[in-house]
Amino acid sequence: MSDDSDLIRLFAEDDSAISDEAFVSAVSARIRMRQYAVLAVPTLLTALLLAAVWATWPAAYVFSTSVMSGLATLGAMVGTLANSQLGMTVALTLVATGLLWAWLFERFVARD
């Protein structure tokens, strides 16, 4: 065998028709399983969270209200900072750093 066309012909001759209904059914079953998983995982997590809240009441109530109030305070602080010149400078610096990082990543890492 010396020519590329001989090799191409050999590949073409080797192409046996592989086709069966079991494969189609297996693919459909796998897709259905993934769809169920997409629904089941968040549902399961929510159920576990509710069970944990029920089991630890009223500690869960105290914890959640303190977390919420902490988040609200943090939100107010971020809002105040964002309205200041310092906040705008920090935000612009962060955005510029992010863009630079994304460009460098694309340029030097992702193509490896």
Place this chain on the structure above:
Amino acid sequence: MMLAALGDERAFAELVRRRQGSIRGLLRKLCRDATLADDLAQETFVQAWRMLSQLRQAGAFGGWLKQVAVRIWLQHARRAKLLLDPLEDAEAITAPDVTGAIDLQRALDRLNPPQRLCVVLSYGEGLSHGEIADATGWPLGTVKSHVARGGARLKEWLKP
């Protein structure tokens, strides 16, 4: 094709029915194990189902599906550490220990995985070197080298 992209499972099953031969054939040439090849082929169609809405041209489905299959095989090969060094010098590969002609699949099995992939895509699927570089993410020079060396080895081993 349009129906499948809109989420019609029966339309997608028809696509699987029509395209399974080419994808399973491609992956069987790349894998030594037919069961593993069929498993990867199933995963290819599952990925295709998830990403079908991203496909712009219905006519490009066949080529796009093969690219998905190549990506799935590359992921498997990385997990199985088959691609420790895609740039490795293929000179280390030993010739088949049988005398006389051997069949194509056994000869392919003897190539290292990157060479096998490039040779199958070039000679078996008719992809250009540029298309193989796009599909694999490897540099064009590496692809050309794998095709040339792998092709030369196959021709040598498959001599009548």
